[in-house]
Amino acid sequence: MIPSALPAGASDPFVTAAVWTGTVALILTLLLALQIVLLRMGLRRRERRAARAVARWRPLLNQAIVGEEPELPPLRKSERLPFLHLWAHLQGSLRGEAGEALNDVARRLGVDRLARGMLARGARDERLLAALVLGHLRDRAAWPALLPLASAPDSVLSLTALWALVRVDPEAAADYLTPLFIERDDWALSHVAGILQQASSPVAQVLARILPQLAEERLPRALRIAESLRVSLPAGVLADALRSPSSAVVIAALRGVLTPETLEDVRALLGHEDWQVRVQAARALGRVGQRGDAARLTALLGDPQWWVRYRAAQALRELPLLSRADLEAVRASLSDRFALDMLDQVLAEEEA
Template sequence: MPDLLSHPLFAAWIGIGAIALSLLLILLLAYLRFSLRRRTQAERSFLASWRPLLLSSLQSSVATVLPMVARHERIYFLKLWNQLIRSASSNEAAENLIAIAYSVGADRYSRRFLTRGKRVECLLATLTLGHLRDHASWDALVLQTMAADNATSIHAFQALVQIDAAAAAQQLTPLMLARNDWAIAHIAGILQPAHAAFMLPLLEAADEIRAAHLVRALRLIEALQLPLSHAAILKLLDKDNDTDIIIAALRIANDASLLPYIRPHLQHPDWRVRGQAAKVIGRIGEHPDVNRLIPLLADAEWWVRYRAAQSLVGIPFLSMTEIELLRNNLSDRFARDMLSQAIAERQTL
């Protein structure tokens, strides 16, 4: 074997192989660049033809005969169409775009992309079918909401809400609350135009203390500003509840009549509850609550001190002169520093 490795022919073949691989790589890169350039040119040609037509439909319906969308142009059409329908300034403009999409068969090939397309094709199809309010794709979209991929599943949920919000609320609320990978802010944005349909399922979920995913239901109720009953909030504020439930309940407590049930949480053993209670007191508290917030300025946890200081500075019935006098009379240096920081932050607003 050593003799073979040192043989001149062996070295020559190694060199030839390296050169061949280098040439193959160069050819592959050249092919990829050529393919990309060709696709870019094809898309530009498509846009030059279709963008003016779709833009004109935003102002009035298109009466002319539309060009055919070739198989390789379908993705270009869906990309352009989805961009424009999101910018439609009126229902009439959106309806015109929807009519065009149906006339060129976008609903049919979007359904095929949904079930058999690549990831990008599937996402584009999902967006399209939602905007089209395409009931025929309901079952396939429901299946997509169970996908492991976050983007695929939540866009499918959004499409179903667009198609039929009431049916989506009835069928998918448990899934929506169970999918911890769906961000609350994203879900709230999806539900905002259709929050009335989801009000009852969310309130029912919040009414059961031991319900699974209760905290997520409360966070959505907060984000959508849904009216949770006084009795339900009282039940959620009970000191024996889990910490996360109490915090979620404090976040949606906006009624001064709840103050007798909020104040005890200023001494809660968990600093997160104390901080949230201090924040609520700053929002709906009364004059006697000032003396309840002052001790929290010396709390062992920085965030509790910060929330208490913010609440004192933001409370509507205390003037800045009164707050500065309060700060100057504090004996604890850390409390004075924290209140000074909150005063400085307010003055920069």
């Protein structure tokens, strides 16, 4: 038996609900489209204002770069951010007197005060830009405001603030930042080295002072910072690290051996049980070793580990006062096929 059809009025509430739902969805879609259009129009307006600001200020900044003293109009509120972006971009590619000329223009326009205000109250992008500007200006008055940002969880913001602190006062920054860089594993060593490059001498002094008090797990990073900056640590400090029971500490210390004061400690590590230590000991000996160390490196050519043999062969090639004829004599003395093959490979690489 076929069920009887529903009464005609039973479906009216559902139809009404569907109509209203569709109407509301259409209105929301139109409002979203209108908002997108307005946002794009606002973006276009900002781009046009920025282009006008750049066109107005670039010739004046170029005059300052070439040594002229341009007549500076007032910096309008709508021009501030485009001007700061342009100014920071130009500063990033300049050195010496040209950079100082741009700094003079910025101070005449009150950019230092403007940037300090942005640093205190601006949005994230504005604070990043302000820290960059204040670093180029070496603005000592910004130091108290930059310090809290240096320990911010935002890595980009904190690293920019750290860079600015080093620019403002390298010696004071070294005292404050070096322990911070050692503790913060989330900051890449390449970034750390780039920031501290301008303060390498005071950083070396700070490292020499704090290394003896550091916990063992912090020593490898501290030594890697010294290596990245190519700074020579005091022989006593480095020797203590080379005698550490931790392979990680010894490896980091060997990478930082740049002078022969710790040569005896390096030689003693050629027989270390950890093959990675032997690799770095061979490399260090190639940098600071003497002619008489050729026999020690020749013995390493027979090491069971391929990387040890390879670095030993490279170190033989790099030893001072060891000529190609001496290397040929070493080759002729080898009876181990693996040692001979490795030395031949490294000598072929040199010829290539």
